[in-house]
Amino acid sequence: MIVKMSKVSFIFLDSEKDTALEKIQKAGVVHLQRTPGSSETLTGLAADRNRIVRALSRLDVKAVQEEYSYSEDKARDLSQKVLDVLDSIKESEEKLNLVKEDLIWWEPWGDFDPSEIAILKSRGVELHFYEVTRNDWEDIFKDYRSFVVSSVKNTVYGIIVVAEGEEAPDLDSVKLPEYSVSELLKQKLHIENKLKGLYEVLQQFSGQQNMLKALLKSVEQDIEYHEVRTGLGNEDNLDYFTGFMPERDKDKIQSLAAENAWAVILSEPTEGDVVPSLVENNKLVNTIKPLFDILEVLPGYKEMDISLDFLISFTLFFAMIIGDAGYGVLFLLLTILVRFKSKKGGPGFNLMYLLSSGTILWGMLTGNWFGSLALGSWEPLKGLVIPQISAFPELFGTDVDSSSTIKYMCFVIATIQLSIARFKNFVFKMPSLVAFEQLGWLTMLLGIYHVVLFLVLGISPIPPYAMNMIAVGLVVIILFSQQEKGVNFFKGVLKGLNPIGLFQLFLDSISLLSDIISYIRLFAVGLASLAIAVSFNAMAAPMMAEPGVAMIGGALILLLGHSLNIVMGALSLIVHGVRLNMLEYSGHLDMEWSGFKYEPFKKVQE
Structure with a gap:
């Protein structure tokens, strides 16, 4: 459920603001409406946070963490050491890249000592290095004392000898290197060894990154505190701010205000307030929370919490889309293994236990075990x-048409889920007259269900009452969709007869039809998964019958084929399984998932 919130405003003396903020932070229940100001302290803290984040970003997250006793001085010293190592690594990598570039550039010239070229020049003999095309070499340098060092394709690397008093060609020559190739190789080896040592030091620091994480959390809390402090409203030496808190904590805040002689105003959130959402459920319903966290969605404060609905339907959709009891067993075993190794449970494991079990049950009822007809x-x-939903209906005779049965089930599931959405919306919007619009959509939905059965499955004739239900639903929607508080009922009816509104109603009616039909994706994706599994089994079967290398090849085909099928199934869950809940079902609930998380102003102790 979404926890009911109270709006709270504090007023206290400017001279007491630090004490007041510290006590409110210690209470840890008020979500503040923040309007951060600016200060040198905030700027410094932001820079501090960036340095710590940079230090953490280069540490090995897989490193075994050492036990530590936290102190800010030790953590800051560690952060600076890591940054110093990172700076040294950056400097060494830049030098190494330059050395590598020089080696690549001078590789065609061979290994020589540039100082010897300078000695020759002092004695009146100059060597000029040129990199030219083969044609230019033969044409321009034919009258000079020259020799070719090397050539690559159409490029010549050559040297000409110019004695004292002679003129060199009017052509840019290659600038001599500072070091010989052998010296560059020594430098390269030296830098690589230095980098190796620096990375070893960095790896040692990786075992202490929990201390840096604790420092980062502390700095972020300081930033939060100073954002609040600089964003306080001020008038006549009085500071004030507004926030939201769970209604159950009203007494706690009132007592705190009374003890410290602050003024506090508690009220209900108004229509224009942007209120955070705090969703709390029992352990069973909370199983779905990890999926919401991954999707980063949260219902708005004035919306409904559909965690239980989502959990039930997603479990069913997961089972039908994956559709394979063998895969379900693999998921369950893998979850148990990871849970055993992690030594720490949580809703994520509970969710996988539920989804795996649902998949095993569905696969067992349909007879799908790794897409194997033999099993x-x-x-x-x-x-x-x-038999009526069997993955291999041929095992039960020619009269069994499991495909049509599962399609029928999909439409029944659609109608039930969308009907629940409309009824819940009706209850949610009561006692407003506009709530009765939802009953119109519900009536229309039940009539369109029969139209879908006729169009897709050929179940005829369409019952006469179905068309009557559609007609009645349309009338109810027109009568109540535009009703507003304080507006005359008949004016609302006239607004409902607006041509633009009627055209939109026509489009929404077509959308209702397509919403029901869209649930057939549960059948289609499940069928595709079965077909892929059967195909890979058929490819591997002849090879598995042969001993030796052929059998190993067949086993690899099975492993790769079923792995690919599982990955595709996981993607299908996001595209199809989540979509049916987030779009179709949520759309009929008029949900926008516009919520943002309740994050109280509090000090987290290490």
Whole structure:
């Protein structure tokens, strides 16, 4: 459920603002409406945070963490050491890149000592280095004392000898290197060894990154504090600010204000307030929370919490889309293994236990075990199958049409879920007259359901009452969709007869039809997953019958094929399984998922 919030405003003396903020922070229940100001302290803290983040970003997250006793001085000293190492690494890598560039550039010239070229010049003999095309070399340098050092494709690397008093060609020559190739190789080796040592030091620091994380958290809390401090409203030596807190904590804040002689105003949030959302549920319903965290979605404060609805439907959609009991067993075993190694539970593991079990149950009822007909026809497993939804209907005779049955199930699931959405919306919007619009959509939905069965499955005729339900639903929607508080009922009806509104109603009616039909994706994606598994099994079967290398090849095909199928199934869950809840179902609830997280102003102790 979404926890009910109270709006709270504090007023206290400017001279007491630090004491007041520290006590409110210690209480840890008020979510502040922040309008951060600016100060040198904030600027310094932001720079401090960036340095710590930079230090953490280059540490190995997989390193085994050492035990530590936190102190800010030790943490800051560690941060500076890491930054010093990172600066040294950056400087060494830049030098190494320059050395590598020089080696590549001078490789065609061979290894020589540039100082010897200078000695020759002092004795009246100059060597000029040129990099030219083969044609230019033969044409321009034919009258000079010259020799070719090397050539690559059409490029010649050559030297000409110019004695004292002679003129060199009017052509830019190659500038001599500062070091010989052998010296550059020594420098390269020296820098690489230095980098190796620096990375070893960095790896040692990686075992202490929890201390840096604690420092980062402390700095971020200081930033939060000073953002609040600089953003306080001020008038006549009085400071004030507004926030929100769970209604259950009103007494706690009132007592705190009374003890410190602050003025505090508690009220209900108004229509224009932007209120944070705090969602709290029991342990079972909270199982779905990890998925919401991954999707980064939260219902708005004035919306509904559909965690339980989402959990039930997503479990069903997961099972139907993956559709394979064998995959479900793998998911369950992998979850148990990871849980055992992590030694720490949580809603994420509970969610995977539920989803894996649901997949095993659905696969067991459809007889789909790794897409294998042989496993599906094995009597102990075959006896668990419901023939009407079997993955291999041929095992139960020619009269079984499981595809049509599952399509029918998809439309039933759609109608039930969307009907629940409309009814919940009706209850949620009561006692407003506009709530009755939802009953119109509900009536219309139940009528369109029969139209979908006729259009997709050919179930005919359409019952006469279905068309009557659609007509009644349209009338109810027109009568109540534009009703507003304080507006005459008949004016609302006239607004509902607006041509633009009627055209939009026509489009929404078509959308309602498509929403029901869209649930057929549960059948389609599940069927595709089964087809892929069957195909890879068929490819591998002849090879698995042969001993030796062929059998190993067949095993690899099975491993890669089923792994690919699982990955594609996971993607399908996001594209299809989540979509049906986030778009179709949420759309019928008029949900926008516009919420933002309740984050109270508080000090987190290490």
